[in-house]
Amino acid sequence: GNSVTQMEGPVTLSEEAFLTINCTYTATGYPSLFWYVQYPGEGLQLLLKATKADDKGSNKGFEATYRKETTSFHLEKGSVQVSDSAVYFCALSDLGGGSQGNLIFGKGTKLSVKP
Amino acid sequence: SQTIHQWPATLVQPVGSPLSLECTVEGTSNPNLYWYRQAAGRGLQLLFYSVGIGQISSEVPQNLSASRPQDRQFILSSKKLLLSDSGFYLCAWERLGEDYGYTFGSGTRLTVV
Numbered sequence: 228g229n230s231v232t233q234m235e236g237p238v239t240l241s242e243e244a245f246l247t248i249n250c251t252y253t254a255t256g257y258p259s260l261f262w263y264v265q266y267p268g269e270g271l272q273l274l275l276k277a278t279k280a281d282d283k284g285s286n287k288g289f290e291a292t293y294r295k296e297t298t299s300f301h302l303e304k305g306s307v308q309v310s311d312s313a314v315y316f317c318a319l320s321d322l323g324g325g326s327q328g329n330l331i332f333g334k335g336t337k338l339s340v341k342p
Numbered sequence: 343s344q345t346i347h348q349w350p351a352t353l354v355q356p357v358g359s360p361l362s363l364e365c366t367v368e369g370t371s372n373p374n375l376y377w378y379r380q381a382a383g384r385g386l387q388l389l390f391y392s393v394g395i396g397q398i399s400s401e402v403p404q405n406l407s408a409s410r411p412q413d414r415q416f417i418l419s420s421k422k423l424l425l426s427d428s429g430f431y432l433c434a435w436e437r438l439g440e441d442y443g444y445t446f447g448s449g450t451r452l453t454v455v
Contacts, residue, residue, distance in 0.1 A: 259442065261443070263446075269448065269449075270348075270432060270446050271386075271432060271434075271449075272446070273443055276442075318386075320436075320444070330378075330388070330444055331388070332378075332387075335386070
């Protein structure tokens with residue numbers, strides 16, 4: 228079945244450090260891929276998405292490229308800030324695979340950025 | 343504008359009590375709606391989804407049920423809560439078309455004591 232595996236946390240970085248959170252997926256067909264972020268005390272927010280191979284999603288300095296050959300969608304940011312501290316979820320949607328586009332999440336990676 | 347509302351934000355309930363969490367969507371019609379749960383130390387888990395009034399699909403056997411009494415209303419219920427029902431519950435609306443994606447409600451933190 229479809230699944231998402233993402234790097235386990237917690238991840239602790241200093242401000243301005245480079246961030247990579249790995250995410251790989253298993254899916255039939257051509258899923259859409261997402262990164263969601265959950266800030267402390269808030270619900271999930273869409274950070275970025277990519278709907279086909281080689282697409283690059285980007286938002287707020289974060290980027291992720293849909294790599295079909297490696298079935299990956301790693302999240303990167305060149306210089307993190309304290310305000311980036313949150314839990315990040317990688318997810319896929321198998322829309323078109325007959326399951327009404329269910330969103331399948333990874334377990335989440337908690338990021339803490341220290342000043 | 344298109345929005346999703348979920349309430350309450352926090353809830354503390356005793357074991358054995360009933361549960362009703364409500365989610366409503368505005369600004370769209372016939373949405374696909376979902377209930378997710380995030381248990382402590384675990385990822386998000388799909389509980390139920392609905393593609394229309396009265397149409398509910400369950401992904402995981404559990405102590406919970408869902409109903410879709412109106413097009414833009416999705417309710418998560420339980421007759422008797424268990425300690426293991428504690429967690430963070432999220433309602434989500436699947437946006438189809440060019441702006442494909444999911445919009446989440448603000449979540450309900452449920453603590454069963």
